Structures are given as C-alpha cells and as structure tokens.
Amino acid sequence: MGKIAPCLVILMLFFLQLSCSSFNGTRLELKYIYSNGNLTKSELIHRALTGDKHRIASLRSASSASTTGANLPIHWGSSAYITDFAIGTPAQSISVLVDTGSDLIWTQCKSCTTCFSQSTPPYDPSQSSTYKNLPCDNTLCTALPKYSCSPDCTYLYSYVGGTSTEGYLSTETFTLGSDAVPGMAFGCGIVNSDAPDNSSGILGLSRGDLSLVSQLGVGRFSYCLASYGDRSTSPLLLGSLANLSSSAIQSTPLVENPIAPFSSFYYLSLGGITIGNTLLPISSTAFELAADGSGGLIIDSGTTITYLIDEAYQLVKQEFITQMSDLQPVQVSGGLDLCFSVPAGTTSLSVPRMVFNFEGAEMRLPGNNYFFLDSDNGLLCLMMNSMEGISIFGNYQQQNMHILYDVDNGLLSFEPAECNQL
Known part of the structure; x- marks a missing residue:
C-alpha cells in the first residue's frame, strides 16, 4: 500500500476533528418522575420528601468524604426529573433520571444478572451495530472511582446509601433530539442493586469527565422546572441552545x-x-x-x-x-x-x-x-x-x-x- 500524503493526513485529521465536535446543541424534555400518576400535589410532595432522606444522608456523607479529596457518587433522589433519549443503532429509547450531583451515564442492560423492574424495555447491546466495550487504558475508564479489567473496562459505581450499579463501561451512539452523537461513554448495567424510580438509569450532568456535558464538550446547559403537580414537560437545553434572554438575568x-x-x-x-x-x-x-x-x-x-x-x-x-x-x-x-x-x-x-x-x-x-x-x-x-x-x-x-x-x-x-x- 502506498504512503498517504502528509497534506491528506492533515485533511483527514481536520475532518475527524470536525465530525467529533459537530454537536452544537439540542433540547430534551424533562418530566417529573410521578407526573403520569394520579397523585395530588400534597401526595407528590410527601413522596418526594420520603425519597429525600436517602439523598441528604448521602450528600452529608459525600461532603465529609470530600475533606480527603474523595468524590463519592450520591444516592439518586425520588424527587428528580427524567428524560428520554435513544442509544444504539438502530436507536433504542431509554428513560433516565437527570442528576446534577453525579457524572456517570448508565442504563440497565438486557443481559443483566441482577435486575430491577422498569416500565420500558431494557437496552439490548446485542441488537446495536455501534456498541463497543472500552479498553482499560482509556482515560474515561481511569476516571471511574472503581474499575477493573476483564479484559475490558468494568465499573462499580457505589452510591452513598448502599445502592450500586456494576457493568461494562462502553461506547454507543446517543440520539439527542435530532442529533446522533457517536462514541459516547456510558455504563451498561449488569448487576444493579436498586431501581431509580420510574427510570432505567441515570444521566449525570456534573462537572466530572464522564458526564454528558463533559463528553459533549459543550460547556453549558440549562433547565427550567415547571411547577410541582404540573403535568407538562420542562426543557433541558444543551450547548448553544442553553441561553437566557430576559432583562432580569x-x-x-x-x-x-x-x-x-x-x-x-x-x-x-x-x-x-x-x-x-x-x-x-x-x-x-x-x-x-x-x-x-x-x-x-x-x-x-x-x-x-x-x-x-x-x-x-x-x-x-x-x-x-x-x-x-x-x-x-x-x-x-x-x-x-x-x-x-x-x-x-x-x-x-x-x-x-x-x-x-x-x-x-x-x-x-x-x-x-x-x-x-x-x-x-x-x-x-x-x-x-x-x-x-x-x-x-x-x-x-x-x-x-x-x-x-x-x-x-x-x-x-x-x-x-x-x-x-x-
């Protein structure tokens, strides 16, 4: 095979960089986790406050651990919001809790050995042509709090409060709105000790390397949460769409x-x-x-x-x-x-x-x-x-x-x- 001309290499690298950074921004819809039920506002609040007990206990523990530089994942809250998007080729819809307090994106996989009940079909990596396990030397693997090699990267994400998810750190194509974004790292949950309410996993939006915002490289996101008891959706805006417009900013x-x-x-x-x-x-x-x-x-x-x-x-x-x-x-x-x-x-x-x-x-x-x-x-x-x-x-x-x-x-x-x- 002949050598590739240097200018062609530069051109190829240019287009590769362009394709990796082509994501500009999109809108996802947020729903309160119990919005599809028939609960009154009083019942919604009571249920949310019950879920807060685990959340605040884990936040308190994580805060104490931070004095040593530790960065512990915190328990998801029953008061959170969920969003739907798709992963895989062809695309499979997942429904995940949106969490600004953690970074890992993960969903329960169909091949799970310890599973929780979910309202939507679990993601099946065997049906996707774009699913890949990440090797252990990948920087996103080493960004995990706990990982091992068998031989690819497997993760153990233990939330404060005793719940956890364990599985393969993998890459997949995410379909966010109308944008298909390849090579996004996420956890394919195989051993899952508890269920995030009414969802199949977690969408991390923190500053950590594994979060959606960090992986997309957009540097900004916004949300607007509708009133409790309002059954309409709320926007989660990523990248260039995340802007404020009034004079009261x-x-x-x-x-x-x-x-x-x-x-x-x-x-x-x-x-x-x-x-x-x-x-x-x-x-x-x-x-x-x-x-x-x-x-x-x-x-x-x-x-x-x-x-x-x-x-x-x-x-x-x-x-x-x-x-x-x-x-x-x-x-x-x-x-x-x-x-x-x-x-x-x-x-x-x-x-x-x-x-x-x-x-x-x-x-x-x-x-x-x-x-x-x-x-x-x-x-x-x-x-x-x-x-x-x-x-x-x-x-x-x-x-x-x-x-x-x-x-x-x-x-x-x-x-x-x-x-x-x-």
Missing part, C-alpha cells in the same frame, strides 16, 4: 471545592438570606466552603426542598414565626419542620418575601417556591429544613426559574420564567 460564581476542585457538586457562594425586610444575622462562615473541603452550599436537581445548615435554618424558621404571628405553628410529620394552621379551603395567602443573597446576585423567590399551601389539610408549610455539614438548594425552590450552568466560565445564571411555555 443575574449571575453568581460556581465555587470550586479546594480539596476536590473537580467535585461533582455545583457549589454556590451564599452570603445571606433576607426575610421580609430583615437580613438575618447568619454568620459570614455559615455557607462557606472550609479549607478542608467541608461545608458550603450546593444547587442540586435531585433534592426536593432546601436544607440549610442548622445555624441558618433556625434563624429562618424563627423569623417566619415572628413575621407571621397571626398564624399558629403546628407539629406535622413527613419531613417538614415548620407548618402553620390555616382555615381548610384557603386558596391563597400572603407571606413575607424571601431573598437568597448570592455573590453578585439576588434570587427573589416567589411565595409558592418556599411555602406550600395544603388547602385540603389546612396547612401552610415552609419547604425547607435543617441538616448538618452542608446546605442544599433544592428543586422546589428552583421551580419556574430558568437556570443556566455555564461550566466553562464558572457561572450560574438564572431568570424567572414560565417553564411550561419555554
């Missing part, structure tokens, strides 16, 4: 963990909280990431309500009690700490405003994003609680906010939006 830095700079979590710098006209006397260090990597506040798509470090939460709780003195606090069970008794059948109430004072940005939450009016049971409940070790800005507070993660530039931007109309 605000931006705050994404903060790096000093011990684990490539942590899966998206940390924010929160300086304080305002209730009504009162800036709460929260210490300046309450939400800071400590030098040992502990603490801080993360924004998370898989946790329902906002959990504040106890020092801050108690001040929030007491200020609402003080400013809402015409209502009687009552004890309730089920994951919420502060509720007020209201007349049954009440359909609207005015509540003090709440502002999260992020570095460089003020997020003024609508009342429906931090109080839930349960008309049937005569309750008005604060959708926040306390925890130790770390604070979490949950998805209930993110309703009808278009939130843009500009990973390349280290910014999180947001604007109010009607998410079901985007």
